[in-house]
Amino acid sequence: MNTAVREQSHSSLETYRRCPRKYRMIYIDDIGRGEPTDPMLRGSAVHRFAADYVKHCRENGLETDLSEVPVIVQKALKGMPDTIRSEVLALAHTFAENHTVPTGGNLYVEEEFGGEFDGIRFRGFLDLVEVGATGRVVVVDYKTDWQLRSQADVDRDPQLDRYALLAWLHFDQPEEITVALDFVRHGVVRESTRTAEQIQSIARSLVADVKQIEEDEEFEARVGAECQWCPHTRRCEAFQAAVVENTAPIMDEETAVLAAQRRAALTVALDAVNAELKPWCSANGNVQIPGLEVGFFSSESYRYPVTELIRVLKDAGMDAVPYLQAATTKVKKLLGGPAGEALKAIRKDASSTRFSQKKVKA
Numbered sequence: 001m002n003t004a005v006r007e008q009s010h011s012s013l014e015t016y017r018r019c020p021r022k023y024r025m026i027y028i029d030d031i032g033r034g035e036p037t038d039p040m041l042r043g044s045a046v047h048r049f050a051a052d053y054v055k056h057c058r059e060n061g062l063e064t065d066l067s068e069v070p071v072i073v074q075k076a077l078k079g080m081p082d083t084i085r086s087e088v089l090a091l092a093h094t095f096a097e098n099h100t101v102p103t104g105g106n107l108y109v110e111e112e113f114g115g116e117f118d119g120i121r122f123r124g125f126l127d128l129v130e131v132g133a134t135g136r137v138v139v140v141d142y143k144t145d146w147q148l149r150s151q152a153d154v155d156r157d158p159q160l161d162r163y164a165l166l167a168w169l170h171f172d173q174p175e176e177i178t179v180a181l182d183f184v185r186h187g188v189v190r191e192s193t194r195t196a197e198q199i200q201s202i203a204r205s206l207v208a209d210v211k212q213i214e215e216d217e218e219f220e221a222r223v224g225a226e227c228q229w230c231p232h233t234r235r236c237e238a239f240q241a242a243v244v245e246n247t248a249p250i251m252d253e254e255t256a257v258l259a260a261q262r263r264a265a266l267t268v269a270l271d272a273v274n275a276e277l278k279p280w281c282s283a284n285g286n287v288q289i290p291g292l293e294v295g296f297f298s299s300e301s302y303r304y305p306v307t308e309l310i311r312v313l314k315d316a317g318m319d320a321v322p323y324l325q326a327a328t329t330k331v332k333k334l335l336g337g338p339a340g341e342a343l344k345a346i347r348k349d350a351s352s353t354r355f356s357q358k359k360v361k362a
């Protein structure tokens with residue numbers, strides 16, 4: 001029995017679901033997780049701030065303490081790159097302005113919860129767990145990304161499922177656990193509940209997930225969106241094959257899938273090359289290769305304030321109308337307002353298709 005497989009977290013199970021080969025390299029071969037990206041560092045700095053801020057308020061019997069935010073955020077930013085500073089500062093202020101810390105009940109802040117069942121050890125660091133005077137258990141997970149998920153997403157979020165399981169085991173299996181995603185950037189908290197019956201079912205599917213990993217002998221490499229976040233693209237034979245090998249002519253679905261994988265891998269490989277080339281070109285200038293120059297090129301771009309453009313052209317005896325064009329994204333925001341219907345009546349359809357790729361559920 002592989003004891004590494006018998007110890008799981010939400011993150012390890014999600015890694016397996018997205019790409020079994022990446023799971024094997026990180027959790028079984030133990031060859032590391034790579035350098036954290038700026039969004040990861042931003043997330044951990046904001047989580048650290050939130051934990052320290054909540055602890056500070058709690059220790060001092062305060063519901064809020066905006067005056068202490070600058071001190072606490074500087075601690076959270078220690079050792080972090082300059083590139084994330086301003087965003088973390090803004091998020092810390094938003095967090096402090098939108099949260100009150102309960103002065104009663106029990107609070108567990110960034111604590112590890114773990115449970116054992118069917119020989120599986122499952123654990124996770126929970127951002128915040130509140131146990132009220134009535135015994136109501138609320139598990140909160142902070143999210144610092146831009147995505148504001150719908151209530152339906154929160155109701156079926158697998159991370160909240162598993163965190164509910166951890167809290168349920170820890171607090172002697174209450175009738176239900178309340179779970180919440182706290183979208184720090186948006187100041188929005190979306191709650192949901194998991195009943196004891198649902199949690200038992202979550203535990204059963206977790207056991208089944210672990211058994212599937214234990215029985216896996218192939219650890220299939222799933223070249224696709226996950227490669228963007230994979231630190232092991234250089235070691236992954238499937239990824240490298242997708243980048244360098246010519247796919248067969250696209251004759252059927254199988255060869256079309258191979259070509260789509262190749263496209264995804266090439267996109268990631270190009271991003272990686274750009275990430276290495278950009279700092280070099282920034283410090284040393286552009287690079288020339290036969291028939292091509294790679295690096296930074298200036299492009300002139302100006303904006304003309306509309307009212308002044310109209311005035312200047314009118315003064316010159318010209319009609320400004322042919323030179324005016326409303327930005328679609330800005331006008332789109334007006335469609336839900338009072339002028340929406342009238343705008344829909346005058347708009348001309350310029351829709352087209354574009355060959356590209358977009359993220360979908362794995």
Ligand code: SF4
Nearest residue numbers: 019022222227230236
């Ligand atoms: S490079 Fe892509 S396919 Fe290979 S292990 Fe990483 S995520 Fe999986």
